[in-house]
Amino acid sequence: xNLVVDLGQSGARVKINEEVTSFEIAKNSAExxxxxxxxxxxxxxKQELDNAYLSLTGxxxxxxxxxPYGELxxxxxxxxxxxxxxxxxxSYVGALxxxxxxxxxxxxxxVAISSCKGRFGHADGKGRVFGDFGxxxxxxxxxxxxxxxxxxxxxxxxxxVTLLKEEINEYRALVNTTGVEAxxxxxxxxxxxxxxxESGISGAREILEEGAAYLATTIFAAWNKVNTDTTxxxxxxxxxxxxxxxxxxxxxxxxxxxxTFQYFVGEGDHLDGxxxxxxxxxxxxxxxxxxxxx
Numbered sequence: 001x002n003l004v005v006d007l008g009q010s011g012a013r014v015k016i017n018e019e020v021t022s023f024e025i026a027k028n029s030a031e032x033x034x035x036x037x038x039x040x041x042x043x044x045x046k047q048e049l050d051n052a053y054l055s056l057t058g059x060x061x062x063x064x065x066x067x068p069y070g071e072l073x074x075x076x077x078x079x080x081x082x083x084x085x086x087x088x089x090x091s092y093v094g095a096l097x098x099x100x101x102x103x104x105x106x107x108x109x110x111v112a113i114s115s116c117k118g119r120f121g122h123a124d125g126k127g128r129v130f131g132d133f134g135x136x137x138x139x140x141x142x143x144x145x146x147x148x149x150x151x152x153x154x155x156x157x158x159x160x161v162t163l164l165k166e167e168i169n170e171y172r173a174l175v176n177t178t179g180v181e182a183x184x185x186x187x188x189x190x191x192x193x194x195x196x197x198e199s200g201i202s203g204a205r206e207i208l209e210e211g212a213a214y215l216a217t218t219i220f221a222a223w224n225k226v227n228t229d230t231t232x233x234x235x236x237x238x239x240x241x242x243x244x245x246x247x248x249x250x251x252x253x254x255x256x257x258x259x260t261f262q263y264f265v266g267e268g269d270h271l272d273g274x275x276x277x278x279x280x281x282x283x284x285x286x287x288x289x290x291x292x293x294x
Contacts, residue, residue: 003052003077005037006270008087009108010136010187010240012040015271016049026108027058028180029127034068041076049077053274055090057109061122062086062287070292080294083278087270088113088125089288091238093280094273095266101234102223103266104215104251106241108187110135112222113288116233120288121225124218128183134211134218136241140189142207144171160203163196164189194244208247216254223259234264 004015012023023043027036033056052073066084073079088111092103102114109132111125124131132138147164148171149155161168167189174181196204223233235255237248252263268276277289284290 001047001049002275003049003073003079004271004274005040005052005054005056006087006090006274007033007036007040007054007056007058008270009057010184012036013271014040014044016044016047020271026184027056028183029129030180033058034072037069037072041072044076047077049079050081051278052077052079052082053090053278054082054084055087055270055274056084057087057107057111057125058127059086060125060127061088061111063290064287066290066292070294073292074294082292083274083289084292085274085277085289086113086122086125086287087111088122089120089277089285090270090273091266092273093277094268094270095236095238096234096264097267097276099234099264100231101236101261101264102219104219104235104237105239106135106215106237106247107239108132108136108190110138110215110218112218114222114226114233116223116226116228116231119226120285121222122288123222123225133214136187136190137183138214139193139207139211139241140167140186142210143193143204144168144186144189146203146207157203159201160196163201163204164192167192190241194241194247197246198244205246208244208250212247212250212254215251216258219251219255220258233259233261235261236264236266238266238269 006013069084070082091105092113095103100116112123114121146157147160193204
């Protein structure tokens, strides 16, 4: 049996055989990716497994040294073959398979992976301090800042205060407004903003409009890193916020201002893409995917 892990900024999923378990354990700035994985593995029943396919956020497009991940999988599950990959390439293979194009993964953070004739490109995925513009944290933080400023009489977005009533109550209960809990609250608020835009709240739509413009440049940048001819790429948008039809439509609108593409509804997600990527690339795809073998 194999272990497949999808670690994101809002939670994690683990697949063993065909059983998927979700965990409220997310990658955050307070610990390393390896430490986060260990917390997840401590909650998975002890057993011996054959291979591990790890789709991980927080790598910023560079797996670097796969050894700590391999040793961790060996420690908990006696696994001897571990494929460690940036979550972007898992998302890409899951969505587009062998097609040339770009996959934008739009969760708590943002990463765009492109591929053309065997070459890969990577854009954003730089984390919430230096990047991830238009992602869940950015959307939620932008909206929460507007709502909190309104409560503080520095703004007048009353509709955002009403929309984010639940999140504002959680904000008031925070002991530390700059810690992990605050970051997770922003990601949660993004889903509320998306629903608000769907229901016609203008302030929520304006935030998604701005985010979509950022994301279009990320998609364009990723494709320019690999495109050498007149290929018309496929474009797929994955992740939690891709469930917002308004956001996806706004992103496509802004991308059309920059390039020609064919939109494609992804065939699968990270849990599908990680083992497929491992099978497709039995050797390293530097720096996005690296193997560890005991």
